[in-house]
Amino acid sequence: MNKIGIIGNGYVGTATGKGFATSPENQIFSYDKFKESPNTLDEVVENSDFIFICVPTPIFSDYSGMDMSIVEGVVGEVAERVKDSGKIVIIKSTSLPGTTKKMAEKYPQVDFAMNPEFLTQKNANADFLKPYRTVIGCEKLEVGEKVKGIYQTILPPDQKYIITDTASAELAKYMSNLMLASKVLLANEFYDLSQKVGANYSDVQKAVEADPRIGTHLGVPGPDGDRGFGGACFPKDTIGILGLAKQIGIDMSALQAIWDKNLKIRQNRDWEEMPQAFKKDTE
Ligand SMILES: NC(=O)c1ccc[n+]([C@@H]2O[C@H](COP(=O)([O-])OP(=O)(O)OC[C@H]3O[C@@H](n4cnc5c(N)ncnc54)[C@H](O)[C@@H]3O)[C@@H](O)[C@H]2O)c1
Numbered sequence: 044m045n046k047i048g049i050i051g052n053g054y055v056g057t058a059t060g061k062g063f064a065t066s067p068e069n070q071i072f073s074y075d076k077f078k079e080s081p082n083t084l085d086e087v088v089e090n091s092d093f094i095f096i097c098v099p100t101p102i103f104s105d106y107s108g109m110d111m112s113i114v115e116g117v118v119g120e121v122a123e124r125v126k127d128s129g130k131i132v133i134i135k136s137t138s139l140p141g142t143t144k145k146m147a148e149k150y151p152q153v154d155f156a157m158n159p160e161f162l163t164q165k166n167a168n169a170d171f172l173k174p175y176r177t178v179i180g181c182e183k184l185e186v187g188e189k190v191k192g193i194y195q196t197i198l199p200p201d202q203k204y205i206i207t208d209t210a211s212a213e214l215a216k217y218m219s220n221l222m223l224a225s226k227v228l229l230a231n232e233f234y235d236l237s238q239k240v241g242a243n244y245s246d247v248q249k250a251v252e253a254d255p256r257i258g259t260h261l262g263v264p265g266p267d268g269d270r271g272f273g274g275a276c277f278p279k280d281t282i283g284i285l286g287l288a289k290q291i292g293i294d295m296s297a298l299q300a301i302w303d304k305n306l307k308i309r310q311n312r313d314w315e316e317m318p319q320a321f322k323k324d325t326e
Contacts, residue, residue, distance in 0.1 A: 045193045048091030049073040050117055052080060053319060055135060055160045056097030058171035065172065066196040088124045093193055095158070096121070097135045101322040102279045104315075108286020109279065110322050111142055122150035131186055133158050137216050137280060139287050143209035147182050156181045156190045157209040159216030164275065176203040180212025217284050221298060224277040226260040228301045231270055231308055234263035271309035275320040278305070278312075 045068055049060045052075040063069040072087045074080045088094065098113045114136045121132055133156045134143050143157040157180035162170035177194050181187035187206040194202070205215070230248070237244040248261045264270050272278065281302050288295040306312075314320040 045069045045093065045196065046091045047071050047193065048082075048087035048094040050084070050087060050094065050096050050121070051075055051098035051136075052078055053097065053099070054164050054167045055162065056095070058162055058167040059095050059097060059135065059160070061168050062171040062197055063193065068196045069193065084120065085124075088121055088130075091130065093131050093133060093190065094121055094125070095133045095135050097160075099319040100136045100138060100279070100283070101318065101320055102282040102286075102314075103322055104324050106282050108290070109139055109283035111139055114138055114142065115146070118146045118150070122146070122153045126150070126152040129154065131156055131189060133190060135160050137276070137283070138213050139283055140210045140213040140217075142213060143180060144182075147209070154183065154186045155209070156186050157212040158190060159212055161216070161219060172197065174198070174202075176205055178205045178207065178212045178215050180207050180209035182209065217280050220277055220280045221284060221301075223260050224272050224281060224305075225298070225301050226257075227265060227272045227277070228304050230261040231263050231304075267311075267313075269309055269311050271305040273309060273311060273313045275314055275317045278314045279320040281305075 047063050047069050049056045049071065052060070052073055056073065056075070060071045060073050064071050072082045072090045074082050074084045074087045096114060096117050098117050100109055100111060100114060102109050114134060118132065118134070125132065131154045134146070135158050137159060138157065143155050147153070147155045159178055160171070161174055177191070177198065179187045179190045181190070184206065191204050191206065194204070233247065234244050237247055244263065251257055252259065252261055265272065267273060281298065285295060285299060285302060
């Protein structure tokens with residue numbers, strides 16, 4: 044029996060718990076600091092061999108970057124309790140590249156893995172069970188293999204697994220989201236161009252989307268009726284990466300231009316009202 048713990052029962056944590064519960068080989072324990080939970084933190088940590096951390100990683104309200112303090116705080120609470128136990132702490136929250144390595148260096152007696160989640164909020168539970176790929180970052184290969192083992196109880200036999208180092212797993216999540224976000228912005232520009240040159244954008248969209256290399260995210264306006272991109276993840280992940288790039292001196296001016304244009308064309312900054320995406324000054 045695989046004993047699986049979940050910390051943070053939001054979109055990702057709930058889908059993770061429900062997803063693993065679809066196999067009788069797994070037993071689930073879960074805890075959320077701000078919601079009524081089936082278990083306490085101590086029970087989750089004591090009973091579980093795999094502990095998934097699914098807490099928020101919001102951006103700062105001045106848009107300077109991503110706040111990793113909730114993840115780091117929870118890792119600290121868990122790490123103290125699992126030293127030398129062989130339990131695996133799996134960071135599932137979208138985390139800045141380097142976060143898991145930093146935690147592994149801070150708590151050397153703990154085994155860590157980084158397992159980014161790619162589900163969409165709209166279809167969280169179903170997406171969790173049908174991922175295009177499962178990415179597992181680890182310091183030790185045997186840890187990655189153990190995490191793969193629990194996914195094999197719930198995912199199809201031909202599931203694609205990518206086992207890599209933790210920074211690569213962290214970055215793969217951001218790059219996936221930001222490639223999609225960039226498509227949204229380019230689609231908005233081509234929409235405006237189509238109006239000027241007398242083209243029918245919906246036919247242009249159909250023609251371009253027929254190429255599986257390009258495929259999705261080209262509707263203008265988007266599914267929420269607004270221009271550009273909103274929601275919890277794309278804006279937050281853009282700011283996370285732009286903040287990191289600035290800090291470490293990497294030129295990401297193309298991504299910066301995408302973000303500037305997004306702020307220009309988007310009416311509703313919905314992410315500012317989402318506590319999982321935006322850390323208000325008062326918090
Ligand atoms: N929502 C998505 O579509 C999605 C997709 C992929 C990845 N992610 C990432 O997954 C992470 C979680 O996102 P989410 O959408 O599930 O957020 P969420 O806000 O829905 O859930 C987070 C949960 O963590 C709880 N929590 C906060 N602090 C805690 C603490 N100290 N201890 C225990 N529980 C705590 C909150 O009460 C909340 O229920 C984020 O890093 C996000 O970027 C989200």
